[in-house]
Amino acid sequence: xxxxxxxxxxxxxxxxxxxxxxxxxxxxxxxxxxxxxxxxxxxxxxxxxxxxxxxxxxxxxxxxxxxxxxxxxxxxxxxxxxxxxxxxxxxxxxxxxxxxxxxxxxxxxxxxxxxxxxxxxxxxxxxxxxxxxxxxxxxxxxxxxxxxxxxxxxxxxxxxxxx
Numbered sequence: 001x002x003x004x005x006x007x008x009x010x011x012x013x014x015x016x017x018x019x020x021x022x023x024x025x026x027x028x029x030x031x032x033x034x035x036x037x038x039x040x041x042x043x044x045x046x047x048x049x050x051x052x053x054x055x056x057x058x059x060x061x062x063x064x065x066x067x068x069x070x071x072x073x074x075x076x077x078x079x080x081x082x083x084x085x086x087x088x089x090x091x092x093x094x095x096x097x098x099x100x101x102x103x104x105x106x107x108x109x110x111x112x113x114x115x116x117x118x119x120x121x122x123x124x125x126x127x128x129x130x131x132x133x134x135x136x137x138x139x140x141x142x143x144x145x146x147x148x149x150x151x152x153x154x155x156x157x158x159x160x161x162x163x
Contacts, residue, residue: 004133009125012098014069014091017077022067022091025129031064031155032125033147035138036104038118040072040080040090044140048120049080051144053087062151063127069093070118104136122147126154 009032013023024032035052037045052059052066059066066088072080077090091098099105099118106119120138123131124147133150135143 007131009123009129009131010098010101012101014093014098015074016092017074017081017090019074022089024125027065028129029127031059031062031127031151032067033059033064033122033151034067034069034125035120035122036069036099036102036118037120039070040076041083044120045070046080046084048138048140048143049086049088049090050084051140053085055144055148056087058148059151062148062155064151065089067091069098071096071099124151124154 009024011023011025013021016022024034035048037048039045049068052068056066068088068090070090070092071094072092073094074092077092080086081090093099096105102121102123104119104121105116107114108117108119119136120140122135122138122143124133126132132154135147
């Protein structure tokens with residue numbers, strides 16, 4: 001479901017699994033799908049990463065890059081990628097700076113206990129570096145397909161406007 005928004009993306013630079021710095025602004029001109037997830041190798045996060053990998057070729061054909069962000073270390077991302085043969089880009093935010101900038105560090109409850117953690121969220125950024133759609137409190141099942149369909153809608157809408 002999600003909601004449409006129209007605001008400039010907040011730029012950031014984070015390290016990938018190989019400890020190379022990746023800046024969001026370096027991807028300007030492409031569609032960017034980036035999603036925040038709580039933790040490597042947990043069931044929901046693993047399913048989401050595997051599904052994004054499964055659909056990665058379809059995203060790439062639409063000039064889109066898929067990026068996952070969590071507080072896990074670069075080493076944890078390396079192991080996660082290797083264990084599940086992931087093809088998406090994973091970025092590490094151990095200080096939670098970007099996680100907080102995008103307001104996905106939330107008070108959560110589980111089994112009656114409160115704690116802070118990452119609220120599973122996805123953002124779609126257009127080639128002009130604007131957030132055009134966001135999904136908060138994401139449920140994994142069917143989400144990747146929903147993001148792909150929304151991306152196709154935006155691209156079709158652009159093509160109609162250009163005609």
